[in-house]
Amino acid sequence: MNVTLNPDDTCSPVTSHAMGEDVASSVASTMKALSDPLRLRMLSAIASDPRGESCVCDLAELAEVSQPTVSHHLKVLKDVDVLTSERRGTWVWYKINPNRRRAVTTLLDSFAPATVAAPWADDAADEARRPDFDARVTHLADELAEEIPELDSATVLTIVRESYTALARTARVTSALIPLTERFARQRLSDLTRDRDTAVPQVLFVCVANAGRSQLAAALVNQIADGKIIARSAGSSPADVIHPHVRSLLTEIEGDEAAERFPKPLTDDAVRAADVVITMGCGDVCPIIPGVRYDDWAVGDPALASREGVEAIRDDITARVRTLVDDLLH
Structure with missing residues (x-):
């Protein structure tokens, strides 16, 4: 079959905006290092550890493999600068490289959940999306x-x-x-x-997805402060649903009111209305408003944590919330 091409149909690809070969090679090496499921689980465990770091002995419990095998996988992640390490006595401790933290957060909070079907979400068909x-x-x-x-x-x-x-x-x-x-x-x-002069103190918790730790923190403040403090939460890149383990914990804290919680985007007016803004692993995303107090809590991320891991994160946040409430009310 002979096909005649219209001159107007000729392909004119534009490649000037493609990443350079060196950058592509570097990204490919990093993605290759992350392509092993156990390495991803280790990365998740380190990112969600309330201490901000994990020991080889902790990570060995993730799978039935020897500690030398664990050390090998961690070395691969360290070789591409995803992790840094520090030896203390017998053990080596690993943490996320500060220069790669935002990339790792994006991977765990956004990309990973997006690749997994969410059985907890309402799957009702709606042709008119x-x-x-x-x-x-x-x-x-x-x-x-x-x-x-x-x-x-x-x-x-x-x-x-x-x-x-x-x-x-x-x-x-x-x-x-x-x-x-x-x-x-x-x-x-x-x-x-809101009238700052007469209103009760207001706290805004901000994380990336507003589907986990910021929701927990806001619920715990509202429970512990008993109306004497108002707590809000928001996300720099909100998810579509709250994490299932977090949802169940919210129900334990708030009862039926937990059903009204949903991920919300961060807005300037929410920051302006707050007396205290607490970020939780989302970097410098909040606008700086005079008169607003800012703090950052290095707490674990429940995105890919187990039920037990999420409960440990809740306990960590609870202790921090009690200190915050005491500070604001006394």
């Missing part, structure tokens, strides 16, 4: 504007539309979008109208 909710969003904005007359109706409409758009990016089931938008928008509007 993103239906037109404009009329419902506008109606919701009108209702909220009537409830908050001190804010201009145009401002309320903007907040509601932004809230809907932000949540729609990760929503799996569109039927829940409007109720979630209402709760998120109400929180943001409350932050906008």
Whole structure:
């Protein structure tokens, strides 16, 4: 068969934006080092360890392999600068290379969960994945504007539309979008109208996915402070659902109220409304607002931790929360 190509159909590939050969070679070497399942589990264990580091003797418990085998896998990760090590007496301790922490966090918090089917998520079929909710969003904005007359109706409409758009990016089931938008928008509007001089202290916890540790921290503050402190949480790159082990712990802490929790994106108004902003493994993502106190908690990440590991992370966060609450109330 003879095929005649139209001159306008000729292929003109653009390769100027492709990464260079040296960079591609370096990235490929790192990805090759990470391609072993046991190495990924070790990396996850180190990243989620509340101490910020793990010993060879701890990591040997991940699989039925000898300590020399564990040391070999760790050396591979160290050779590509993913890990650093320090010998103390008999044992060698490993931690994430600070220069690679953001890349490792992205891998564990975003890429890994995205490659695994989430059995805890609502898998209801919805052919119209993103239906037109404009009329419902506008109606919701009108209702909220009537409830908050001190804010201009145009401002309320903007907040509601932004809230809907932000949540729609990760929503799996569109039927829940409007109720979630209402709760998120109400929180943001409350932050906008907060009077720092008369309101109780407010704490904002920020992590990457807002699906684990920041949710736990906020729930624990609300439980321990008993209304004397308000706790919020947000994510620099929010997930679509809360981690299942964390969800069960939230239910133990909050009961039926835990069902109302969902990952939310970080907003400037949430930071401005906070008296204290605590980051949890998400780097320098928060805008610096004068008068706001900032802190970073190096706690484990429950993203790929076992049930027992998540409970240990909860206990670590609980101790930190008790100290924070005592500091803010006394």
